Structures are given as C-alpha cells and as structure tokens.
Amino acid sequence: MTLSEAEYERYTPHLLLPQIGVTGQEKLLRSKVLIVGMGGLGSPVSLYLAAAGIGTLGLMDYDTVAVSNLQRQVLYRLSDVGKRKAEVAKEKLAEVNPDIHIHTYCEWLTADNAKDVLSPYDFIVDATDNFNTRYLLNDACLLLNKMMIHGSVFQFEGQVSVFGGRGQPCYRCVYPNSHHPKAIPNCTEGGVLGMLPGIIGMVQAVEVIKLILGLGESLCGRLLLYDGLTAKWQELQVSKNKTCPACRDPLAISLKKEYSALCRTRAEGRGHNSPSCREEVTVHELKQALDNNKESILIIDVREPHEYQLGCMPNAVFIPMSRFPTHLHSIINHSEKQIVVACQFGVRSQKAVQFLCDKGFKNVRSLKGGVHAWFSFK
Ligand SMILES: [Zn+2]
Numbered sequence: 001m002t003l004s005e006a007e008y009e010r011y012t013p014h015l016l017l018p019q020i021g022v023t024g025q026e027k028l029l030r031s032k033v034l035i036v037g038m039g040g041l042g043s044p045v046s047l048y049l050a051a052a053g054i055g056t057l058g059l060m061d062y063d064t065v066a067v068s069n070l071q072r073q074v075l076y077r078l079s080d081v082g083k084r085k086a087e088v089a090k091e092k093l094a095e096v097n098p099d100i101h102i103h104t105y106c107e108w109l110t111a112d113n114a115k116d117v118l119s120p121y122d123f124i125v126d127a128t129d130n131f132n133t134r135y136l137l138n139d140a141c142l143l144l145n146k147m148m149i150h151g152s153v154f155q156f157e158g159q160v161s162v163f164g165g166r167g168q169p170c171y172r173c174v175y176p177n178s179h180h181p182k183a184i185p186n187c188t189e190g191g192v193l194g195m196l197p198g199i200i201g202m203v204q205a206v207e208v209i210k211l212i213l214g215l216g217e218s219l220c221g222r223l224l225l226y227d228g229l230t231a232k233w234q235e236l237q238v239s240k241n242k243t244c245p246a247c248r249d250p251l252a253i254s255l256k257k258e259y260s261a262l263c264r265t266r267a268e269g270r271g272h273n274s275p276s277c278r279e280e281v282t283v284h285e286l287k288q289a290l291d292n293n294k295e296s297i298l299i300i301d302v303r304e305p306h307e308y309q310l311g312c313m314p315n316a317v318f319i320p321m322s323r324f325p326t327h328l329h330s331i332i333n334h335s336e337k338q339i340v341v342a343c344q345f346g347v348r349s350q351k352a353v354q355f356l357c358d359k360g361f362k363n364v365r366s367l368k369g370g371v372h373a374w375f376s377f378k
Pocket of ligand 1 (some may be wrong): 153171174
C-alpha cells in the first residue's frame with residue numbers, strides 16, 4: 001500500500017511526525033474502528049478519527065436526532081432532527097474525508113447482533129450512554145478478544161480508560177454491579193455540561209490512534225477522571241479483579257440475554273423486565289385516575305432536591321433516588337395504594353419501580369416522560 005498524492009497532501013501533519021510517518025498513516029488507513037453510540041462522545045470521536053484517516057469506521061446508534069441533542073452532539077444540525085444519527089453522521093463524516101469506508105448500524109446492540117457487528121473491527125469505542133449497553137459491549141469485547149476504549153460523562157465530570165487486553169481489567173472488574181437503583185442516570189436524565197463529551201471523546205480518539213500504532217502508554221489499567229468544575233485530572237490505577245465473572249469465564253456471562261432485554265426495553269421506553277412491574281402510566285392516564293379517585297394513588301417523586309425548581313407535581317411524596325433504599329418505611333403504610341413513581345424524564349423512576357417490585361410492592365408504575373411530561377401536557 002502506498003499513499004496517493006492526495007493522501008500525502010491530506011495527511012502531511014501526520015507524515016511529519018516521526019512516530020507516525022508514511023508507515024503509520026498506512027496502518028491507520030488499514031485499521032477498522034467501531035463506535036457504539038453516536039451521541040455526545042461519538043460525535044467528536046468519529047469526527048477526529050475520520051479526519052485522521054481511520055480507513056474503516058463503523059457507526060452504531062438506533063436513535064434519531066432530537067433538539068436536546070444539539071447542546072453537545074456537535075455532528076448534528078437543527079435540520080437533522082428526526083433523522084437517524086448514524087446515517088446523518090455518515091454523510092457529515094464523508095464530507096470531512098470522502099476516502100474512508102463508513103458502515104452504519106441503525107440498531108441497538110443486543111446479544112443476538114453483538115458478535116456479527118463487532119467481529120470485523122480492530123478496536124471498539126464505548127460511546128454509549130447507558131449501563132446495560134456498556135456491560136453488554138464489555139462482555140462482547142471480552143468474548144471476541146477486542147479492546148474497548150471507554151468514555152463516559154455525567155454533569156461536570158467525565159472518565160476515560162481502555163479495557164480488555166492481556167492481563168488487563170475489563171469494565172466489570174472496575175464496576176461489578178450493574179443494576180443498583182442508585183446507578184447514575186444518563187445525560188438526558190442527569191444533565192451534562194455540553195463540552196464534557198468533547199473533552200472525554202477527544203481523549204478516547206487519541207487512545208484509539210495510540211493503540212493502532214502501538215505508541216506511548218495506553219490507558220489500560222488506568223482510569224482517568226476529569227472534573228470540569230475544578231479543571232483537575234486525576235488518575236486511578238485499576239487492576240484485574242480476580243473474582244470478575246466476565247474475565248474468569250467470558251462465555252458464561254457474555255452476551256447474556258438479560259442485558260439485551262434491558263437494552264431493548266429501553267428502546268421501547270421501558271427500563272426493566274419484571275412481569276408484575278412492567279407497565280408505565282402516561283400523564284393522561286394518571287390525570288384521569290386522579291380525577292376519579294385521588295385518594296387511591298400515591299405519587300413518589302424520586303428526583304433530587306435541586307430539581308424541584310423545575311416544577312413539582314401536586315401531593316407528591318419526595319424521596320430522592322439517592323436516599324431511596326433507606327427511606328422505604330415512609331411509604332410502607334401506603335402499600336395498598338396504586339404507586340406512581342416520577343422523576344424528571346422517566347428513566348430513574350423505572351429503576352425505582354424495579355426496586356419497589358423487588359421489595360414486594362404491588363401495583364407500582366413509572367410515570368412515562370416524568371415530571372417534564374406532566375408539565376408539558378396540555
Ligand atoms: Zn473483568
């Protein structure tokens with residue numbers, strides 16, 4: 001493989017670096033990288049990897065562009081709202097670099113498709129925004145022996161690391177529990193400063209290039225934390241957990257159907273799969289039920305106190321998610337009522353519903369779209 005004249009011109013700044021040069025650039029052009037999640041992190045990662053001449057990029061995302069994405073997902077424009085993110089991204093990236101191959105996967109990652117989607121790629125970028133997909137991606141990477149370049153952001157903080165590789169920890173080694181009700185919500189739910197995914201995504205892109213070229217020291221075994229408010233970076237050493245079930249036997253845990261089910265239910269606007277607690281209630285249904293018999297319904301607002309300024313539903317009981325497991329006693333006396341759990345957008349409330357169902361509460365529902373939907377309802 002030799003570079004064309006146009007490629008020489010395009011990649012000159014790389015060619016001038018002795019650590020990359022023509023051989024390194026050719027390596028980048030031969031490499032294949034899959035980005036799972038084309039949101040806040042996927043936007044900068046894909047833009048820079050396309051510009052750098054990664055020869056084949058895979059873009060995976062089921063979602064369509066929403067107006068609220070534009071605050072941080074810099075690939076998209078207002079005119080893209082409603083269109084598939086992966087497809088829009090492909091068009092935009094082709095304008096940046098028309099010489100690379102771009103494949104799109106407009107679907108959720110599931111146990112059924114993970115192997116087929118991941119197999120052709122050398123490295124996998126975790127740019128997902130939820131735990132279920134991330135655990136599934138981690139397991140699939142372990143099974144297929146691929147390294148996962150992980151990034152995540154929340155509010156003013158971000159973190160980045162590289163998982164997998166010989167003797168190195170996986171995501172589960174560092175974060176063994178997946179379904180705690182206090183689990184951090186995603187960006188839509190908990191909020192995020194728009195620049196945070198840009199900063200973290202950029203570090204992920206650098207890690208990808210380093211891994212392909214074998215340059216420098218990768219973030220394997222190191223977790224890099226960034227706090228935007230103090231403008232400080234911290235580095236934590238992370239090591240393989242000897243009891244990690246995924247590392248011990250990837251086949252036994254990998255691609256568990258339960259994670260696929262959770263990813264799919266999220267796609268359908270549900271967050272859990274317990275048959276007795278599966279239902280959500282819409283604002284319309286709740287208003288009707290309150291009109292019929294207000295006394296028979298208990299509304300629990302699981303948002304944190306700083307969110308109350310966004311509006312509070314009438315007669316709601318406030319039990320913030322962070323105190324939820326220890327404050328259940330306050331609702332025990334109401335267990336005969338129909339319980340409706342609300343949060344800002346209806347994601348955390350689903351976790352709370354699952355938690356209540358696991359504790360034996362019956363007749364518990366999550367308010368679809370949350371308090372936001374309550375106040376938007378006309
Ligand atoms: Zn592990």
